[in-house]
Amino acid sequence: xxxxxxxxxxxxxxxxIAIVDLNSAQVTQxxxxxxxxxxxxxxxxxxxxxxxxxxxxxxxxxDSLFYSSISSVTLMERSKEMLKRLCN
Numbered sequence: 001x002x003x004x005x006x007x008x009x010x011x012x013x014x015x016x017i018a019i020v021d022l023n024s025a026q027v028t029q030x031x032x033x034x035x036x037x038x039x040x041x042x043x044x045x046x047x048x049x050x051x052x053x054x055x056x057x058x059x060x061x062x063d064s065l066f067y068s069s070i071s072s073v074t075l076m077e078r079s080k081e082m083l084k085r086l087c088n
Contacts, residue, residue: 001082005059005068005075009047013079015061021072022055039065 002010020035035058039046046065055067057075068075 001086003075003079003082005066006070007068009066009068011059011061011066013082015063016059017062018060019072019075020058020060022058 001013003013003016004010022035038060039058042065046067052067054069056070057068057072059066059068059075
């Protein structure tokens with residue numbers, strides 16, 4: 001299955017490692033530092049689907065990092081809805 005992450009981009013759900021809420025990730029200094037380190041180390045893998053400054057979530061896959069203007073909660077809800085449809 002594929003997850004629509006905004007800006008006409010789709011990601012295979014099996015490739016997703018994590019969906020990070022950038023608003024809450026900025027709450028603690030340790031979390032923010034870890035995200036900054038990840039982005040810096042994988043800078044060549046970043047596919048900026050949205051303006052980084054306006055991004056609400058960061059989607060981490062095996063091969064890439066995607067910025068999305070869609071909140072992590074909404075992305076998770078979309079994923080759950082697709083799973084429900086498949087099971088019915």
